[in-house]
Amino acid sequence: MFDTKTVSIEWGGKTLTLETGRIARQADGAVLATYGETVVLCAVTAAKNVKEGQDFFPLTVHYQEKFSAAGRIPGGFFKRERGATEKETLTSRLIDRPIRPLFPEGFYNEINVICQVLSFDGETEADMVAMIAASAALTISGVPFMGPIGGCRVGYIDGEYVLNPKQDKALEDGRLDLVVAATHDAVMMVESEAKELTEEEMLGAVAFAHDEIRKVIGAIIDLAEQGAKDPWQIDKVDGKAALLEELRGVIGEDLAAAYKLTNKSERQAAVNDARTKAREHFSGLAESDPAGYMGRLKLVKTLEGDIVRKAILKDGTRIDGRKLDQVRPIESMVGFLPRAHGSALFTRGETQAICTTTLGTKDSEQMIDGLEGLSYSNFMLHYNFPPYSVGEVGRFGAPGRREIGHGKLAWRALHPVLPSKEDFPYTIRILSDITESNGSSSMATICGGCLSMMDAGVPIERPVSGIAMGLILEGNDFAVLSDILGDEDHLGDMDFKVAGTENGITTMQMDIKVAGITQEIMGKALEQAKAGRQHILGEMQKALGSARNELSAHAPxxxxxxxxxxxxxxxxxxxxxxxxxxxxxxxxxxxxxxxxxxxxxxxxxxxxxxxxxxxxxxxEEAEVGKVYDGKVVNIVDFGAFVNFMGGKDGLVHVSEMKNERVEKPTDVVSEGQEVKVKVLEIDQRGKVRLSMRVVDQETGEELEDTRPPREPREPRSGGDRGDRGDRGPRGGGDRRGPRGNRDRKDDRGGRRDGPSAGGGDDHMPAFLKDD
Known part of the structure; x- marks a missing residue:
């Protein structure tokens, strides 16, 4: 019934199996990937026709974790999987970023890639299995995908690179949590968190990952050879070069002049004027040749990129006139928000972020409910990108995928330098609001977030700075750009972000718009980024060089x-x-x-x-001879019970209230009165005998005991009492005998017919009586 195709390889000490033909057979491509006991199903569907007027590639990747995969029932009221969690959103982006550049230019058919975790063994992370399953499903679907790609996680433990460690163990046991996606020939994406690794160590990890990924790519190709569908026939766009030259003749000089303007607003206005000029010039084709009209207008962006890229490669001239490795002017200030626990305003060129740090208690920790079970995080970083930051009108509300991804990148950069919970038992939340943006607001968030933490008094190990690098690649010629502008990002080939301290890298993220880059280019970018990070750290230290010694007066x-x-x-x-x-x-x-x-x-x-x-x-246990603050909680005939150390009670006998004779305890103390007491004795049962008379009730200082020591009592006379004879039945008769009404005097002359004003012993607790 099923025409099942299967491929298996041994990879990292476990079996990786890719299967197709049994599940989701109506999808264009469906692969069930199993690694260990973690199983992910990925199904790919593609629209056969392009919507009219569509001029972008509508690729959507969804990653979903089923709670049943781990044998759990979702928490909350509805008891079912709801909207995407932060982890699901980040994993969806992780898969999207390396596959998006591998579709041909001009392919605008809508594609859905849906990955669902069906089984989770608690050891094998599902995100990399999902990435492999998505690549395999696209490869066999017949859509024009220039893959396959593979992905893996790399740790760095005891000086050795480790393939696919458990995510929470990668940094707990080692110094690196790195995710790499690549084709057979080139690296497409890098995502990482590191504990101050050197550039050489990071490059070595990427190379190690690429070697392992090639094994997975071989397995995907084997599966495609067995069960791939026929490839789609894609219409080729002829005459593009001729149309581009025609467009260059109309607005080429205008665009070249526009991209020499250093001010973003002026540059955008000039570019928009050139676009309007192109629309007016070709308006005659709008009715006679609508496809030709739209084709020419679509090439405006291509012409912009061609002009900017050639200027950089040929003359080393950037849009705003900077050198290739030059960072824009930086201005930082801290403590400018009076009620925030910590605040910073970080401005780099035309990119600006307001960052605040708020300190909270354990109650403020974030609860995370996932396949691994409930966990809690005491460090949060939230990033917001309002439309006014780029001078636009747009949606303002809950964060989108991009905002969640940028916030997590900044989180990874700062997390490695945080103090331990034992040293700093606070919940930390950083909020970054982007108020201007023209290139790498996520790196501004890292710099501003670090300054706001130091302003709040968070004792981080070392300051962290971040920089975004760009790339222009034409054949064998390339140029690496430091601190890229927004236009350099859009028109360039790489967005490479590096953050770290003076000692090493804490995070690295790379996205490529071409079919991958070589290690030579990556090495050059890392070297140039290091110099840029050091420069930015120096500028940050002008505002605040280290964490403040005191917390804000408003912080808990x-x-x-x-x-x-x-x-x-x-x-x-x-x-x-x-x-x-x-x-x-x-x-x-x-x-x-x-x-x-x-x-x-x-x-x-x-x-x-x-x-x-x-x-x-x-x-704590009370100490004999130590003085404590206490409160009178109960008064009895023979003294007062005093609560001290918060949870202990002891007796101050009336004879220990003052050196002179005290008739009644109420003459000296009253309930609720604050007193100072000294511990005289703790018996075997834990009963505590206290004294007030040997403590100065004003200062708490011990006083000299001027009362002469009590003479020890002689044993009672009478010797052996001998045979007491028949005492008669216990239930009757007058038992008072010669003792009469028991109103006798003891050998010290005191009467014993009630509480003794002179301090008799009969009404004292047994442990306080003299031997």
Whole structure:
């Protein structure tokens, strides 16, 4: 029934299997990719006709993770997969970026690439399996795809490159999490987070990945040889060169003059005038030859690129007059928003970002629900790109795929230099609002975000800067551009972004618009980017060279304390009663983890100190001879019970209230009164005997004990009491006998018919009585 085609290879210690012909047979191409026990289905469908008037390539990639793949039920009210998560959006972009340049120019048929994770083994990351499945499905579909491509993840652990490590382990155990996509001959895309790797180490990782990718490409070709559909017949556009020269004669000089204007607004106005001139010149064809009319207008962008690219390659002249390796003027300022915990305004040429850093407690951590289960992140970076930043009218609202991707790139750049949770127990959120844009607002976000963190007092290891590199490639001739403009990005062949500290690279991202680049070009771009990053770091240090020593007055304070795990239940209390009482009484937030690490947070330092003392009183043991602050909680005939250390009670006997005689405890203390007490004794049962008389109640200093020591009592006389005879039944008779009404005097002369004003022993707790 099924005409199934299958190819398998051993790759990175696991079997990679690609299968087609059994599932999703009505799609133009469908591949089931299995790696380990992770399974991804990718189906490709393409429209057979182009919509009328369409002049762009409508490729859409969707990556979706099914919770059932990991044996989980989605959280939330609806209990089903909803809109794309951040990870799904980023993976969709990851697959889209390397395959988009591999479709021929002028191909405008709509294509859907849908990747669904059907099984996840908890070890094999699904994103790379999805990329391979998408490439294979496109290759066998018959659409004009100039692939295949392959993709893999690379780690750098103990000085060795590792193929396809688990994503969360790549940086936990090593120094690199790198994703590479490539054709057999050239690298198409790079995405990474690194712990300050050198340029040589990053190049080595890319080369290692490319070698491994070639094995996957071979498997895809084997599958295509078995089950590929007939290739589509694409109409070739004849006479393009002649039409381009015709257009050059009409507006070539106008465009050349426009691209010599250094101001973006003036340049755009001049380019728009040239486009209007072209429309007017060819308006006669609009009715007689609509296809010819539209074809000529579409070539305006091609002519713009041709003019700009030749000027750069021939004369080394950039649009704004800079040298190839020159960075635009930079101005930075910090602390300009009075209520923000940290703020920075970073301006580079005509690109500008307002970045703020907000510090929060553990309650503010982001909860992430994915195939791996629930996890929490204490570092967030959100990027916004309003339409006014480029002088346009457009949609303003929830972030799109591009904004999510740019924010994650900046996140990767700054994440490696953050302090540990133990050293800085705050949740950190950076917000970047782009207020002007003409080239690499994501790199401005990195620079501004770093400055805002330092302004907020986040003790990062070292400052981070970022730069965007461009490429003009014509045959064997190429030019690498530092700090590219928006037009250089649109008309060039590469968008290569590098960020890092003075010690090394923390992130690298590369997207190519041609069929890949060589290691020679990448090496040149990395070398030039290093010099640019160092220059930008120097400019940033003019505003702020290192993190501030103090947090903002408006930021919450967090103190940590470690307690014995056995004491956790005492701090929490039954049903959380104790910890709720601490929070309610002190006003501070208290978080405790399973290891006994407690975080106490508040914007009021006194609230933190009150909660800390309370918890210390619960968990710490009282010390004999030490003075404590306490509060009278109960008064009895023979003294007062005092609560001290927050969670402990002890007795101040009436005889320990003052050096002189005290008739009644209420003559000295009252309930709720704050007192200072010294621990005299802790018995085997944990009962505590306290004293007020040996402590100065004003200063808390210990006083000299002037009371003479009590003489030890002699043993009672009488010796052996001998045989006491028959005492009669216990249930009847007058048992008072010779003791009468028991109103006798003891050997010290005190009466024992009630609480003794002189400090008798009968109404004292047993542990306080003299031996």
């Amino acid at each position: 304070r967090i103190e940590t304390m470690q307690i014995d795990k056995a004491k956790i239940r005492d701090v929490i209390g039954t049903g959380g009663k104790v910890i709720r009482e601490i929070v309610a009484e002190t006003g501070a937030k208290v978080d405790i983890d399973d290891e006994g690490l407690i975080k106490i947070s508040s914007s009021d330092v006194s609230q933190i100190e009150a909660a800390r003392k309370w918890i210390a009183g619960i968990t």
